[in-house]
Each structure stands twice: as structure tokens, then as C-alpha cells.
Amino acid sequence: MVPDFATEALDENQMEQRKSRRVVFERGYDAHMMAIDGTWRRSCKIEDVSDTGAKLGVEGSLDGLSLQEFFLLLSSTGLAFRRCQLAWVNGDNLGVFFLRPGEKKGQNSTIIGPF
Secondary structure: OOOOOOOOOOOHHHHHOOOOOOEEEEEEEEEEEEEEEOEEEEEEEEEOOOOOEEEEEEEOOOOOOOOOEEEEEEEEEEEOEEEEEEEEEEEEEEEEEEOOOOOOOOOOOOOOOOO
16 A cells, blocks of 8 residues: 655665665666656656665655656656656655556556566
């Protein structure tokens, strides 16, 4: 179950208990978030990533954006992307789960293939 804009951050113990090994980008990896219906797009930085999700840094306001489910565009052309489900929000940071093709909100979220 995904909390509605939860504001609590994971402490170090919780981060270490995650099932998937994470890769941390020291300076962030430039990407874009885009609404499922294409009505909005926002620049972001991927701060860390695993097979099942990522931590994103976003500048600017998130007010009015439908963040429950969106695309994370990994290339400038948008050909490399992941469908995401919001896990948590803490200030300028978001946690997301990656959804598999055909998977709906609330199901166990994992990514298929290498990132």
C-alpha cells in the first residue's frame, strides 16, 4: 500500500534492510518525470536506484501534480523509461517503486530487466 504523500524519511536501519542492492549517484543522474497522460513534465535527479525503485531529487514545487503514478524518463528522447508509483515524499525528495508492464497500483512492484 502506498501512503498518500507520506513525509517520513527512511532512517539508516530501514535503508539497510531493503531487499534490493542500491546504486548511489554522488552527483545525481539527470532525468525527467512525466505524467502518465503527458500533461506535465519535471526535471529531476536520480540520487539512488535499485531493481525495484529509486530516490529522486526534484527542484521546485510539486503542488498540483498527480504523482501517484508517472513515468521516469531516463533518456533525452524518452525511449528509456520506467513507470513509477509514489512511495514517499520528504521535502525535495521522492521515493518511487518501479512498476512492471501491465501491473496496477497496489500490486508488488518490481522492475524487469537491468537498469
